[in-house]
Amino acid sequence: MKSTAVGEVLRIAEIFGPTIQGEGPLIGQPTVFVRTGGCDYRCMWCDSLHAVDPHYRHDWTAMSAEAVLERINMLSGDVPLLVSLSGGNPAIQDFAGLIRIGHTAGHRFALETQGSICRDWFAALNNLVLSPKPPSSGMQTDWAALEDCLRAAGDGPEIALKIVVFNEDDYAYARGVGARYPHISLYLQPGNHTPPPPEAEDAPIDVEGVMERMRWLVNKLAEDRWFTPRVLPQLHVLLWGNKRGV
Numbered sequence: 207m208k209s210t211a212v213g214e215v216l217r218i219a220e221i222f223g224p225t226i227q228g229e230g231p232l233i234g235q236p237t238v239f240v241r242t243g244g245c246d247y248r249c250m251w252c253d254s255l256h257a258v259d260p261h262y263r264h265d266w267t268a269m270s271a272e273a274v275l276e277r278i279n280m281l282s283g284d285v286p287l288l289v290s291l292s293g294g295n296p297a298i299q300d301f302a303g304l305i306r307i308g309h310t311a312g313h314r315f316a317l318e319t320q321g322s323i324c325r326d327w328f329a330a331l332n333n334l335v336l337s338p339k340p341p342s343s344g345m346q347t348d349w350a351a352l353e354d355c356l357r358a359a360g361d362g363p364e365i366a367l368k369i370v371v372f373n374e375d376d377y378a379y380a381r382g383v384g385a386r387y388p389h390i391s392l393y394l395q396p397g398n399h400t401p402p403p404p405e406a407e408d409a410p411i412d413v414e415g416v417m418e419r420m421r422w423l424v425n426k427l428a429e430d431r432w433f434t435p436r437v438l439p440q441l442h443v444l445l446w447g448n449k450r451g452v
C-alpha cells in the first residue's frame with residue numbers, strides 16, 4: 207500500500223450516514239460510520255461479515271485519509287459530527303492521519319474494536335469502545351492485548367467496555383470483565399442471531415429473541431444485585447434490522 211501525506215491508504219468497506227449510533231455509550235447520537243475491511247477475528251455471530259470475510263474484499267475500496275474526510279464532510283454537510291470507526295477491526299489500520307485532519311475540521315472520533323490489537327493513535331480518539339468477545343463468539347480473549355489497548359489510550363478518550371451476551375456463559379464472562387475493570391463503564395448488549403448470507407441483509411431479524419434476552423439480562427442483574435452495567439439493545443437493529451448503511 208502507498209503512503210500519503212497523512213498516513214497509509216485505508217481499506218474501507220463502507221462510509222455511511224448520518225444515522226444514529228445504535229450501540230453502547232454513544233447510543234442515539236447522530237454519527238457517520240467509517241467501516242473498514244478486514245478482521246483478525248471470526249466471531250460465530252458477526253453481523254458485519256461483509257467487512258470481515260475476504261470473500262467481500264472486491265467491494266472494499268483503498269482510500270487516502272483525505273478522501274475519507276472529504277466523504278465524511280460531504281455526508282455531514284461540513285457540519286462537525288461524531289465519526290464512528292468500525293469494521294471489521296479498524297485497529298488493523300493506521301487512523302492517526304484521519305483523526306488528526308478530522309479534528310481540525312471539528313469532528314469527533316469514536317472507535318469500536320475488540321481489543322486484540324493496540325495502536326498509539328487510540329490516545330487521540332474521543333471515545334474508545336472495547337468489545338472483548340464472550341465464549342459464544344468462539345474467540346479467545348487476549349487479556350494482555352486488551353490491557354495494552356487501555357494503556358495506549360491512556361487519559362485520551364472516554365473508555366467503555368461493551369459485551370455481547372447470548373447465554374449464561376457469556377453472562378459469566380461479562381461478570382468477569384466487570385470484576386477485572388471495576389472503574390470502566392460497562393455495557394451489556396443482547397446478541398442478535400443474524401441469518402447467514404446471502405439473504406442476511408433483507409431477512410427478518412429475531413426481534414422477540416433479542417427482547418427475551420434483554421428481559422433475561424435485566425432479571426439476572428436484579429437477582430445478582432449487580433447494578434453497575436447498563437443493558438442496551440442494538441437500537442439500529444430494532445429500527446432497521448440487519449440492513450447495511452444505517
Ligand SMILES: C[S@@+](CC[C@H](N)C(=O)[O-])C[C@H]1O[C@@H](n2cnc3c(N)ncnc32)[C@H](O)[C@@H]1O
Pocket residue numbers: 245251252253254292293294295296318319320336337368370395396397398399400440
Ligand atoms: C461488527 S463489530 C466491529 C468492531 C469490532 N470488530 C468489534 O467487534 O468490536 C461492532 C459491534 O457489533 C457487535 N456485534 C457483532 N455481531 C453482533 C450480534 N450478532 N449481536 C450483537 N452484537 C453484535 C460487536 O460485538 C461489536 O461490539
Ligand SMILES: Nc1nc2[nH]cc(C(=O)O)c2c(=O)[nH]1
Pocket residue numbers: 225226227228229239254292293318442452
Ligand atoms: N446505527 C448503527 N450503529 C452501530 N453501532 C455499532 C455498529 C457497528 O456495526 O459497528 C453500528 C451500525 O452498523 N449502525
Ligand code: SF4
Pocket residue numbers: 245246247248249252253254255258293294295320
Ligand atoms: S471482531 Fe467484530 S468485526 Fe470481527 S468478526 Fe467479531 S464481531 Fe465481526
Ligand SMILES: [Mg+2]
Pocket residue numbers: 253254
Ligand atoms: Mg453492527
